[in-house]
Amino acid sequence: MSVREPETRPAVRPRVRVHRFEHNPLITPGDVKPHRPDFEVIGAFNAGVTRFRGETLLLLRVAERPKSTDPNIVRVPVWDAKLGELRLETYDVSHGRFDVSDPRSIREISPKGRWHLRYISYLRLARSRDGKRFTIDDEPFLFPGNALESYGVEDPRITEIDGTYYITYSSVSPYGVGVGLARTRDFVTVERLGIVFPPENKDVVLFPERIGGAYYALHRPVPKGMGDPEIWIGKSPDLIHWGDHRPLLGIRPGKWDSLRIGGGAVPIRTPRGWLELYHAADDKNRYCMGAVLLDLADPTQVIARSEDPIFEPEAEYETQGYFGNVVFSCGVLLEGDTLQMYYGAADTSMAYAEMSLREVLDALVPV
DSSP states (O other): OOOOOOOOOOOOOOOOOOEEEETOSSSSSGOOOOOOTEEEEEEEEEEEEEEETEEEEEEEEEEEOOOSSSSSSEEEEEETTTTEEEEEEEEEEEEEEOOOOOOOOEEESSSSSOOOEEEEEEEEEEEESSSSOOEEEESSSOOOOGHHHHHHGEEEEEEEEETTEEEEEEEEEETEEEEEEEEEEESOOOOEEEEEESEEEEEEEEEEEOOTTEEEEEEEOOOOOOOOOOOEEEEESSSSSSSSEEEEEOOTTSSSSSEEEEOSOOOEEETTTTEEEEEOTTOOOOOOEEEEOOOOHHHHHSSOOSSSBBBOOOOOOOOOTTTOEEEEEEEEEEEEEEEEEEEETTTTEEEEEEEHHHHHHHHHHHH
């Protein structure tokens, strides 16, 4: 008589419960005054996040475009470094020489056609005492200021290290998308430190402390030949000069993170390892959030990763907007066991959600 072996079933990972703020979105384009009267705000999203002197600060990416009453005329804003001012380029799209199918850009239809953003992005501060109700500064905090920022500055992350707040941001120009670094101690004055990762690169996130005597950063180079847009890690002695770059986390064909991935929030130190919440898109450009756990002493080593998204676009303000089906976080604060996530929704607005740190860690699968 044979004995039947018991069935082995894969362990069911616990689901991460996401609690969206009932009054989402927190900040919409209508809440932000344009920096000049002939422009309109089309997005206030993807903010870097930190706490400073009893306040929660959101360093908003504000996207603006020139107002227009003629659908056949597209006016493109460009920072002119020689003139030291914003100028407008005008394009007549009624003749079919331009592709305007993507609301974010205009492209000449030719083998070497030029490409332009249809808006300009800059960074502006929003402040809150309770983390939910924000007032927005009247003036930009970081506006394009040189030739490498002529199409805008985007998607900041804020990392506090020894009392200085370092801001990484995408620097967009005809030369491509590189990563700039700036710093401030008071969120009144800000100092640019230059490009630290040249094009094509973005989604740079600094670790909040030295590890083994070195600074570490996650970044996302974008290969134009072989390779895919995936997360790499590099190290530096001074936050300016970077090296020892190596691949860290790759896309997974057929999954929710199959097209591109990039660093999201500043890594959070936990007893189990460095927790990084990352964003990813599938082949339908649906952006979700996942998580990865890195070794505390050697963050080049991946310990565990989420098989499924821990947070995905479901609410109307996440699925409908300037670029729908997007949740995109540049900042998370930790309060006890609560991950307080501020995130961009549909490339339009800022929203807020909470998750349990323990639930996120328990949902990860060892690799």
